[in-house]
Amino acid sequence: MKETALMRTHTDKRKSTYRIAVLGLLAAMSLGIYALESLLPPLLPIPGIKPGLSSIITLFALRRFGKKEAGIVLLVRILLSALLFGNAISLVYSLLGGAAALFIEVISDEILKRKHLYITGTFGGLFHNAGQLIAAIIIMRTAAVLAYTPYLAIAGMITGLFTGLCAHYLLKIRIPGAD
Numbered sequence: 001m002k003e004t005a006l007m008r009t010h011t012d013k014r015k016s017t018y019r020i021a022v023l024g025l026l027a028a029m030s031l032g033i034y035a036l037e038s039l040l041p042p043l044l045p046i047p048g049i050k051p052g053l054s055s056i057i058t059l060f061a062l063r064r065f066g067k068k069e070a071g072i073v074l075l076v077r078i079l080l081s082a083l084l085f086g087n088a089i090s091l092v093y094s095l096l097g098g099a100a101a102l103f104i105e106v107i108s109d110e111i112l113k114r115k116h117l118y119i120t121g122t123f124g125g126l127f128h129n130a131g132q133l134i135a136a137i138i139i140m141r142t143a144a145v146l147a148y149t150p151y152l153a154i155a156g157m158i159t160g161l162f163t164g165l166c167a168h169y170l171l172k173i174r175i176p177g178a179d
Helices: 005-038 055-064 067-085 088-111 117-140 143-170
Strands: none
Touching (some): 005 067, 055 067, 067 088, 088 117
């Protein structure tokens, strides 16, 4: 049977709708992980150090769908988490950290030819904390927060390595519509 233009259009619309639904589910999963993580006690007595487990979903979306879709999942999670759990200041920290992380993850994923997601995650964790340090300098109007840089750099690399490894293994699971 010959495929007509109308049949292709219908199939394309179904695939597009399914893709939007999967991205919505990824954003919801990312928000849920973020909410659960906010209930955990601090890892260290240093402000700003958290595992960043919702980054697993962002890395998954980046690798499976692309940079635009990963950006959408990240932005939805950041906006909803600020609305539900945070405030305007947490929104600034999350936006700068998330944008810096996604920026370097896109670049490093391309440089590494979509291999070594754990390295991409490591760079993401490092740049996320750098973005948040920039937000802290802007909000607090002091460079004194840079004293946290060594601690945040180490923590960002360790948590980024972990989230990158988690995303790597998550990508091995077959998820319908996420291919």
